Amino acid sequence: xxxxEAGQFKASYEADQQIFPILQxxxxxLLLIGxxxxxxxxxxxxxxxxxxxxxxxxxxxxAIGLNILTGYAGQLSLGSAAFxxxxxxxxxxxxxxxxxxxxxxxxxxxxxxxxxxxVVFGLPSLRIxxxxxxxxxxxxxxxxVWALVKIEWFSNYSSSGVITAQEIEILGFAxxxxxxxxxxxxxxxxxxxxxxxxxxxxxxxxxxxxxxxxDVAAEVIGIRLMRTKLTAFAxxxxxxxxxxxxxxxxxxGTVEPExxxxxxxxKILFMIxxxxxxxxxxxxxxxxxxxxxxxxxxxxxxxxxxDLVSSSFVSNLQLIVFGGLIVFFLIVEPHGLARLxxxxxxxxxxxxxxx
Amino acid sequence: MKLKKTVxxxxxxxxxxxxxxxxxxxxxxxxxxxxxxPYAAGGSGIYGGWIDYMQMVNERDGGINGVKLTWxxxxxxxxxxxxxxxxxxxxxxxxxGNSVFQPLSTGITYSVLDKVAKxxxxxxxxxxxxxxxxxxxxxxxxxxxxTTYWSQATTMVKYIAGKEGxxxxxxxxxxxxxxxxxxxxxxxxxxxxxxAERYGYELTKLAVAHPGNEQQSQWLQIxxxxxxxxxxxxWGVMNPTALKSAAKTGFSREKMxxxxxxxxxxxxxxxxxxxxxxxxxxxxxxxxxxxxxKDIETNVYAKGKGNMEDKSRVGSVYYNRGVVHxxxxxxxxxxxxxxxxxxxxxxxxxxRWGFENLDMDEKRLAELGATGFLPPLKTSCLDxxxxxKVKYQQxxxxxxxVVTDWIDADRELVRGMIEESAAAYxxxxxxxxxxxxxxx
Numbered sequence: 001x002x003x004x005e006a007g008q009f010k011a012s013y014e015a016d017q018q019i020f021p022i023l024q025x026x027x028x029x030l031l032l033i034g035x036x037x038x039x040x041x042x043x044x045x046x047x048x049x050x051x052x053x054x055x056x057x058x059x060x061x062x063a064i065g066l067n068i069l070t071g072y073a074g075q076l077s078l079g080s081a082a083f084x085x086x087x088x089x090x091x092x093x094x095x096x097x098x099x100x101x102x103x104x105x106x107x108x109x110x111x112x113x114x115x116x117x118x119v120v121f122g123l124p125s126l127r128i129x130x131x132x133x134x135x136x137x138x139x140x141x142x143x144x145v146w147a148l149v150k151i152e153w154f155s156n157y158s159s160s161g162v163i164t165a166q167e168i169e170i171l172g173f174a175x176x177x178x179x180x181x182x183x184x185x186x187x188x189x190x191x192x193x194x195x196x197x198x199x200x201x202x203x204x205x206x207x208x209x210x211x212x213x214x215d216v217a218a219e220v221i222g223i224r225l226m227r228t229k230l231t232a233f234a235x236x237x238x239x240x241x242x243x244x245x246x247x248x249x250x251x252x253g254t255v256e257p258e259x260x261x262x263x264x265x266x267k268i269l270f271m272i273x274x275x276x277x278x279x280x281x282x283x284x285x286x287x288x289x290x291x292x293x294x295x296x297x298x299x300x301x302x303x304x305x306x307d308l309v310s311s312s313f314v315s316n317l318q319l320i321v322f323g324g325l326i327v328f329f330l331i332v333e334p335h336g337l338a339r340l341x342x343x344x345x346x347x348x349x350x351x352x353x354x355x
Numbered sequence: 356m357k358l359k360k361t362v363x364x365x366x367x368x369x370x371x372x373x374x375x376x377x378x379x380x381x382x383x384x385x386x387x388x389x390x391x392x393p394y395a396a397g398g399s400g401i402y403g404g405w406i407d408y409m410q411m412v413n414e415r416d417g418g419i420n421g422v423k424l425t426w427x428x429x430x431x432x433x434x435x436x437x438x439x440x441x442x443x444x445x446x447x448x449x450x451x452g453n454s455v456f457q458p459l460s461t462g463i464t465y466s467v468l469d470k471v472a473k474x475x476x477x478x479x480x481x482x483x484x485x486x487x488x489x490x491x492x493x494x495x496x497x498x499x500x501x502t503t504y505w506s507q508a509t510t511m512v513k514y515i516a517g518k519e520g521x522x523x524x525x526x527x528x529x530x531x532x533x534x535x536x537x538x539x540x541x542x543x544x545x546x547x548x549x550x551a552e553r554y555g556y557e558l559t560k561l562a563v564a565h566p567g568n569e570q571q572s573q574w575l576q577i578x579x580x581x582x583x584x585x586x587x588x589x590w591g592v593m594n595p596t597a598l599k600s601a602a603k604t605g606f607s608r609e610k611m612x613x614x615x616x617x618x619x620x621x622x623x624x625x626x627x628x629x630x631x632x633x634x635x636x637x638x639x640x641x642x643x644x645x646x647x648x649k650d651i652e653t654n655v656y657a658k659g660k661g662n663m664e665d666k667s668r669v670g671s672v673y674y675n676r677g678v679v680h681x682x683x684x685x686x687x688x689x690x691x692x693x694x695x696x697x698x699x700x701x702x703x704x705x706x707r708w709g710f711e712n713l714d715m716d717e718k719r720l721a722e723l724g725a726t727g728f729l730p731p732l733k734t735s736c737l738d739x740x741x742x743x744k745v746k747y748q749q750x751x752x753x754x755x756x757v758v759t760d761w762i763d764a765d766r767e768l769v770r771g772m773i774e775e776s777a778a779a780y781x782x783x784x785x786x787x788x789x790x791x792x793x794x795x
Contacts, residue, residue: 046443047444051439149536149538160486256465258462258537259462259466312390315391
């Protein structure tokens with residue numbers, strides 16, 4: 001009842017080709033964006049903006065990047081964090097070395113650097129598949145971080161190999177407060193997420209999915225494997241790269257290559273597994289789950305148990321609960337949180353007369 | 356009647372509580388600790404010692420001039436993003452906000468470096484972090500107190516020179532630097548190279564990839580090179596592995612010198628007998644015989660309020676390092692109270708002044724029961740390092756024994772490099788350095 005599409009006729013090609021063909025989806029997404037862009041900045045304090053919302057948005061973008069590669073094109077990757085690092089260091093160097101470089105252009109160029117590196121490390125995917133490909137991308141993870149530490153030019157010869165993000169200024173407006181940084185992050189993430197949503201239902205996206213489902217069959221019907229796989233690597237790395245640049249500029253400020261280690265890659269992989277492989281919305285849900293749950297545990301576990309047990313026990317208990325919840329979710333809903341929303345949507349469609 | 360009594364009693368209690376709250380000021384200290392993960396041994400020891408010291412000050416003295424210390428832990432897991440979250444979460448807690456942030460992680464330090472100046476919360480990075488932050492003109496809110504990696508590297512060369520019989524004997528000697536291949540390990544390069552030029556020793560740098568449990572090829576190189584000394588710039592599991600590999604290679608542990616992150620019980624005990632004879636630097640020493648540790652035992656552990664689960668770690672290197680954190684933090688707050696009002700809770704900005712005007716000379720250390728426990732310390736607007744001295748301790752197979760007096764760093768050399776690097780940072784970030792003659 002609430003989610004009834006009956007009666008929504010499309011009278012033009014434009015109407016038929018919208019990103020969200022169902023009215024309820026369109027309204028829902030607009031309301032959601034409106035809420036986060038207009039209402040949240042009014043009420044959220046610094047802590048929420050700086051420590052919760054900005055990282056969730058940035059990791060969502062990185063998760064979308066990995067989801068394009070793993071969820072849509074079926075290529076397993078463990079190098080997402082390294083591609084983020086390329087984006088961050090790329091954007092930093094463009095800002096540093098070219099006078100008057102606009103910020104948005106710099107992060108896009110950083111993303112393009114990541115895309116180029118991604119294509120190079122995507123080449124093995126033409127020959128190897130599955131877990132073996134994961135090992136090849138693992139090489140990317142270690143090589144890129146090593147190279148960023150080793151080649152001092154990347155960090156402008158800083159003695160400890162870290163870079164400090166420059167101030168962000170767009171058209172004379174300085175983005176230095178938490179609200180402005182949050183809005184900037186939100187803007188970039190929303191635009192790129194909509195683009196991704198659009199891309200995965202286009203020819204490119206359908207080719208990716210064909211390759212994912214069976215690459216021999218895809219080749220037989222005339223899809224060029226090399227081009228498809230490499231575009232997936234390029235686009236995925238581009239998204240990760242932009243996320244990395246945002247991570248440096250709107251979130252952390254000063255980053256070291258070691259910050260983008262294998263742990264982070266795994267975390268992004270867990271995000272898409274928990275959120276839903278092959279779903280843009282799942283990337284957001286997964287990122288929120290992986291970022292927020294440990295923080296929530298760290299706040300609430302000591303609150304209830306703080307005086308009874310030692311602080312070491314509390315810290316270890318959080319990890320145990322976190323791991324347990326991940327296992328629980330994977331058993332209850334192996335297709336991720338996005339699938340729960342899909343089920344909910346179907347229920348709403350029939351409500352209140354389920355058959 | 357009964358009800359009336361209860362109401363009166365309740366009101367009386369509420370009044371008491373209310374009034375006592377109004378009287379007793381509390382100074383809040385946020386602790387971004389890590390008790391899980393690969394570095395849990397360091398985190399639990401240091402934060403445990405620190406908490407125990409603050410507990411002791413509360414129990415023995417009733418706080419600092421009557422201001423009770425309160426604290427809250429926030430688990431960072433040694434992860435940068437979690438560290439930033441903890442920083443933001445702890446920032447506004449307590450009466451006057453967080454007084455000081457000490458994350459014990461280079462990564463988290465870098466992540467909050469820009470934020471602390473805006474939020475006016477001092478960032479203390481004892482024995483790690485950004486070395487050039489010792490220039491207080493460019494980094495007013497950052498305090499790499501006591502000593503820095505660069506200072507430490509100069510003391511290592513001094514220590515080796517002492518063993519060889521003078522700096523002139525260093526000429527032609529071969530020193531191998533076995534370092535953790537990360538920003539942390541690379542901190543040593545510039546200084547050791549500069550000193551190599553000056554003293555004429557030959558420096559070979561051998562990188563060990565994280566985490567460092569595989570060092571076969573590096574030790575093969577050492578065997579071929581036959582260096583006179585090996586400097587171990589390690590971290591975590593890399594340290595016991597290096598000691599064991601040295602034993603296998605037949606390289607004398609007496610000729611191995613470690614940094615302060617290589618010189619704890621957690622580094623030597625896993626290596627077993629291979630660690631015997633190994634020497635490492637430390638800006639604090641091991642041992643439970645110091646009056647300050649005795650005070651903690653009688654005022655905290657005897658009352659069952661200790662933070663360490665394993666009480667035998669009291670007096671270990673990491674634990675004592677935590678006590679040093681506590682000592683210095685409390686001293687800074689005490690100093691700041693002298694200027695901004697005794698018995699009051701202070702803001703981060705006021706505590707910052709305390710850190711900048713610390714003066715812990717021998718006399719003060721003796722009063723604190725910490726003579727020889729940590730080096731004398733005097734900070735200023737120019738100098739946020741304050742000491743630069745370390746002691747060397749040798750592992751005898753079961754405990755660390757101090758083998759040198761405080762060795763002073765080559766501060767002239769280090770200071771030049773610090774100012775150069777800080778000036779470059781200031782230029783990049785567009786910071787105008789403070790004029791220290793105007794600071795009070």
